[in-house]
Amino acid sequence: MNKVQSDFLNDIKENKVAVTVFLINGVKLQGIITQQDEESLLLRRDGHTQLVYKHAVSTIMPSVAVDIAEE
Known part of the structure; x- marks a missing residue:
């Protein structure tokens, strides 16, 4: 996983930021990313x-807004 992706996902996960995830087939998912690794994400919404x-x-x-710029 590259640094930008890792920093972005870690920031939204740690701050429990609600996200909209668009899949390549056009499906839209919404929730909070609770875990992530190199291959997958766990997306939680309404107890599921x-x-x-x-x-x-x-x-x-x-x-x-998410700010992951290096200081």
Whole structure:
């Protein structure tokens, strides 16, 4: 996993930022990323958890601005 992806996902996970995940087939998922590794994400919403494989993800859009710029 590259540094930008890792920093981005860690920031939204640690801050429990709600996200919209768009899959390559056009499906839109929403929730909070609770865990992630090199191949997958766990997305939680309304008490349910979904396992999402990263190869199926097109875009992850956080509900608030995320600043991962190096200082």
